[in-house]
Amino acid sequence: MNRVYACFPGGKHKALTLSYDDGKTQDRRLVDIFNRNGIRGTFNLNSGLFIPKYERIDPSEIPELYKGHEVACHTVTHPTIARCPLPEVAQEVINDRTWLEAKTGTPVRGLAYPNGSLSRDIENLLPACGIRYARVVGSSDSFALPENPYRWQATCHHNHRLMELGEQFLGLFKQQYLYLMYVWGHSYEFDNNNNWDLIEGFCEMMGGKDDIWYCTNIEYWDAMDDFSRLRFAADNSFVYNPNAADCWIRVNDGEPVRIPAGALVNL
Numbered sequence: 022m023n024r025v026y027a028c029f030p031g032g033k034h035k036a037l038t039l040s041y042d043d044g045k046t047q048d049r050r051l052v053d054i055f056n057r058n059g060i061r062g063t064f065n066l067n068s069g070l071f072i073p074k075y076e077r078i079d080p081s082e083i084p085e086l087y088k089g090h091e092v093a094c095h096t097v098t099h100p101t102i103a104r105c106p107l108p109e110v111a112q113e114v115i116n117d118r119t120w121l122e123a124k125t126g127t128p129v130r131g132l133a134y135p136n137g138s139l140s141r142d143i144e145n146l147l148p149a150c151g152i153r154y155a156r157v158v159g160s161s162d163s164f165a166l167p168e169n170p171y172r173w174q175a176t177c178h179h180n181h182r183l184m185e186l187g188e189q190f191l192g193l194f195k196q197q198y199l200y201l202m203y204v205w206g207h208s209y210e211f212d213n214n215n216n217w218d219l220i221e222g223f224c225e226m227m228g229g230k231d232d233i234w235y236c237t238n239i240e241y242w243d244a245m246d247d248f249s250r251l252r253f254a255a256d257n258s259f260v261y262n263p264n265a266a267d268c269w270i271r272v273n274d275g276e277p278v279r280i281p282a283g284a285l286v287n288l
């Protein structure tokens with residue numbers, strides 16, 4: 022019987038993604054740094070806070086500024102949602118989605134919890150609001166894949182061991198594992214702490230690597246969901262990919278194999 026391993030798109034075994042909150046004007050500089058290095062990420066926006074005193078980007082910039090990245094929810098008004106009635110939480114999420122979707126023209130299915138606030142009831146509510154994953158705060162110091170999409174903790178905040186963890190991640194070579202590095206923060210923190218050189222150095226160090234898949238947050242989940250829908254023969258002698266996207270697998274520790282969208286492939 023064939024032994025099959027999931028791969029990330031492109032047959033890679035490492036993925037890097039980032040997540041930045043609040044949509045302040047410093048996102049312009051951050052996105053430019055990402056784009057110059059082929060780094061990709063997710064930007065979590067509050068549709069109700071685009072007013073001058075909060076120093077946010079102009080909503081008209083959204084489609085062009087975040088092109089190639091993901092725009093995700095951060096609720097309409099950034100409340101500490103664990104203190105709110107659940108119907109209000111649902112509206113904060115759904116109304117944010119609706120507004121962001123009108124701006125981006127794509128389904129918006131991610132969330133970063135505002136103020137890192139969540140509860141079991143909120144986790145359980147989110148799938149019905151069309152949310153596929155939700156990011157908490159803090160640092161896991163880990164490259165392991167997340168188990169609970171609705172309590173997704175990043176590897177690190179950018180002020181927490183960023184370069185050290187980045188170097189560790191670059192050094193990972195064991196193809197029998199999938200590794201994920203996930204960094205989060207707020208772009209205005211680089212102004213506050215005067216440390217733009219940190220994220221510039223990180224992106225330069227991490228960009229352009231053949232064994233890393235550079236993805237947005239939702240692309241990570243979509244790829245894992247696509248893999249879970251692959252239909253394997255009982256003995257893994259063939260596989261059918263019912264998805265709209267190609268999938269990648271490794272068979273018996275060989276080179277990665279592409280399973281084209283909609284195709285049946287003999288293994």
Ligand SMILES: [Zn+2]
Pocket residue numbers: 042043095099135136
């Ligand atoms: Zn925030």
